[in-house]
Amino acid sequence: MDAIGFATGNTNPGTFPTEAFAEAARRAVSDLTVGLNTYPGDLGHEGLRMLMARREFDREGVAVDPGHMLVTNGSMQAIMLATDALRDGRDDIVVMEEYCYVGTIRAYRESGIEMVGVPLDERGMRMDALADTLNRLADDGRKPRFIYTLATYQNPTGAVLPTDRRLRMIELAREHDIPIVEDNCYGDVHYDGDKPPALYALDDDPRQIYLCSLSKIFAPGVRLGYLVARPPMLERIVAKRMDAGPNTLASAVTHEYLRDRLWEHVEMANVALRAKRDAMVDGLRRHLGNECAVTNPPGGLFVWVRLPDDVDPGAFRAVGNRNGVDVAHGSDFHVRGDAGPFIRLAFGFPGLDEIEEGCARLGRSLRETRDSAS
Amino acid sequence: MDAIGFATGNTNPGTFPTEAFAEAARRAVSDLTVGLNTYPGDLGHEGLRMLMARREFDREGVAVDPGHMLVTNGSMQAIMLATDALRDGRDDIVVMEEYCYVGTIRAYRESGIEMVGVPLDERGMRMDALADTLNRLADDGRKPRFIYTLATYQNPTGAVLPTDRRLRMIELAREHDIPIVEDNCYGDVHYDGDKPPALYALDDDPRQIYLCSLSKIFAPGVRLGYLVARPPMLERIVAKRMDAGPNTLASAVTHEYLRDRLWEHVEMANVALRAKRDAMVDGLRRHLGNECAVTNPPGGLFVWVRLPDDVDPGAFRAVGNRNGVDVAHGSDFHVRGDAGPFIRLAFGFPGLDEIEEGCARLGRSLRETRDSAS
Incomplete structure (x- = not known):
């Protein structure tokens, strides 16, 4: 071997449904002459946004406005857009799980953002340690720009943060006036046990930013992720988008395949x-x-x-x-x-x-x- | 109306060849099971890079190594990657045509890069004005990070920089030790008259960065551009790529359609x-x-x-x-x-x-x- x-x-x-996806590609492109010959706009393919809003509604029971969603080039672009919108440019700190997705770590390191890690146990980020970390930073007069968390099926540990810890994280973030960026890219790759609600479904902070992806429930090669945020945070994020919009072809083909069978x-x-x-x-x-x-x-x-x-x-x-x-x-x-x-x-x-x-x-x-x- | x-x-x-492109999409996806279920790497789809290297060879008569090419999400991502690799983070200056592509201007402005504009005439950037600008900046002790130029079918003016001005720009850049970023996204949208060689074909500066696109000769909805640079500049640029790679689906489909009829x-x-x-x-x-x-x-x-x-x-x-x-x-x-x-x-x-x-x-x-x- x-x-x-x-x-x-x-x-x-x-x-992977190669033949059916190939057929969907043929159908989607047949109807895409104008879409391919024009720029996609900042939010991206409307059909895909509506489908992903339905995905979020079905999973969380919370209505997501497709107009508050940006289709991105994988969730990595969503991570960077959220970061660019929240950072100040100097002395930036992010608080996050001590062990975390290597792409996020590499991006923060390359961007010059100081990562402050919070220890995890088998149920994810420890809230006593998060409280200590935030207090210590506050004592030093250093306010983190945001908390980044991969709360569900955490990468690399696989931990799922229980609901009580989610509520505590939201409480601590509010006390310290820090927004939460929630990366839920594994949220639907579910095998057994209960699924606690996403943080965005538990939190009403208008600055919350939620990230998700099609790379894990469908295929990384379509390079499609998305980001949800409400105005005015949405506008701050859109202002950081400089790529002339996400991929119309990949969005339309993936939407065509998944729309009736997500x-x-x-x-x-x-x-x-x-x-x-x-x-x-x-x-x-x-x-x-x-x-x-x-x-x-x-x-x-x-x-x-x-x-x-x-x-x-x-x-x-x-x-x-x-x-x-x-x-x-x-x-x-x-x-x-x-x-x-x-x-x-x-x-x-x-x-x-x-x-x-x-x-x-x-x-x-x-x-x-x-x-x-x- | x-x-x-x-x-x-x-x-x-x-x-736009909608039906033939739809057929190409079906064929490409049929053969893409592994490609779609894996990450694309930093450079992107090899077939598309080989095809674009041939495009450059056919137009310029200069061999481009497909291993020195990054497929990007449109040329805007290539512009930002080049900028991120060349900038210092503070007091950054770019010298460019006074009238220029709005996407580039917006990105530089949002990134906090100071744009110093050089006047154009009907033959593009004026070299007397470029010399004056570079001398004035040098007198002030301010060294630009790079020159950005859209030398062929300049957006918005449509001007084509003649060969003698290209050679002069290369000479001035060398005198002032400044790399040139050449954006040739319109290079093949040609109607009449001579086409001077691309700057990269005239220049042997190892720091040169060349950008091109499929948005103008094919369709913006495929969101495919590319960047050419030699090591070690290539590695500096790759280090700034944080999007987990370009779009495999769009690359494979576009390659399948164009490979025999670019x-x-x-x-x-x-x-x-x-x-x-x-x-x-x-x-x-x-x-x-x-x-x-x-x-x-x-x-x-x-x-x-x-x-x-x-x-x-x-x-x-x-x-x-x-x-x-x-x-x-x-x-x-x-x-x-x-x-x-x-x-x-x-x-x-x-x-x-x-x-x-x-x-x-x-x-x-x-x-x-x-x-x-x-």
Whole structure:
């Protein structure tokens, strides 16, 4: 078997509806002469915005105005637009989960924004630690520009922030007069357990910014995300958009395919992903043994593994690469790049047989890493 | 007839190959399961980069390495990536044509970059004025980060910078140790006359950055542009890319359609656009009379009109809107927003009959503007 990649959060090609999507592409383009020959405007494809507003309504029971939504080039552009609208340009601080999405960390670092990490436990960001962090910053006279949180199926840990913590985060943000940017890109990649409401459904702060994506429930190659915000925050964000608008072709084709079967597609994709998660968790527990702590995430695309203290994740990863399996190093997901005992494994793309074989290779790699260190 | 829009640089729906493009979309997606379910990387779709490298080779006779090219979300993202790579973050200056693309101006203004405009004549940026500007800035101890130029079919003026001026610009940039960012997004929208070589074909500065687009020779709705730069400038630019890569779907579909008929498509589109340009110039000369100076651009999508001194462009535009025709106000294209006696008219999208009727409405609007002012 070729090299097996567990490093990147790709989606499942096995459930991708290639032929039906190809047919949708043909139909959408047939009706798109004017759309393709004109600029899309700042908000983007209206049909897709209406469909995504319905997605939010169905999940959260809260009406989202499609006129308060921007289609973006993946959720990364939404993250950057929110940041550009909220930052001041100097002495900018963002408070966020200590372990977080590597794209966000890289973007903040490159932009010169100081990241202040808050520790997590198995239920997400710790609210005692958030309170301490905000108080400490306030004592130093430093006000963060915003809190960034990936509250549901957190990347990389898979944690889901319970409702009581969400309400506490909203309360703390209000006390300190700080807006919350909620990144819910995994929100519909759901396997089991309850789903707490999104923060935007619990909060009435007019500055709240909500981000979501089609990269996780559909496909990253369509490069479609979106952002929801109310005026005047909406106008502040639109003023930062300088790309002449999002992709009309990708929006129209994706809308054409999903408009009559959004949840049908999500359900179908999640059934297959749940089987992959089960195979991954089972394979890791069998092959890595009891010394590694393996999460069993109720949603999302990642298993987060704590290695034994005597195993260096970098060395383990290098041995894994030699054995034909790639993982993501936990330190990439840390706001300060701290070396913790963690690796992250993505199970969306590889097939079930690759997951089993990849876990076996990881088990072999763990033994070899120890042998070479002893 | 409904309202006629001459304000925005859209392309010609009349020559857009909707059915063949729809078929290409179906074919491309049929073969794109892995591409859609994975992230595109920083450079983007390899086939499209190879096709665009061939485009550059065919036009300029200079080999472009597809590995030195980034596919971008329209050329606006390329403009911003180049800017982010070249700017320092404080006290940034860009030297550029005094009248320029409104998207670039808005982006620089929003980013806090100081724009220093260089006057143009009918052959583009004046090199005596550029020399004076660079010397004056040097005397003040202020070094611009780069020169931004739209040298071919300049937007909004339609001017083409002659080869001797291009060589002089390169010489001045070298003397002052300043890189040039060349935006050639209209380079293939060509009607008549010679085409001087692109600056990148005349210059061997390793810091040069070249931008181009598919928005003008194909369709803005595919949102595809690209940027060419050599290492280490390439790496500086890639480090600023934070959007998780360009659009795989749009890239693959556009590549599938254009790969065997790029120049055939360009030729066909240009024949129709040339007829629209002729109709626009002829209609304006007949309906606006001899008092307005009307350009006859050898390429690009715009006619630049100098109104008589007693006619305020803002008032003229408002009267035009009441008469069902929209134009772009020249001051939008000025780096300082200065009110000059100019309007810009885009002829790509409207049909020939709309162009004739729109010009008649402009003639009526000119008379009414004068009547109401006297």
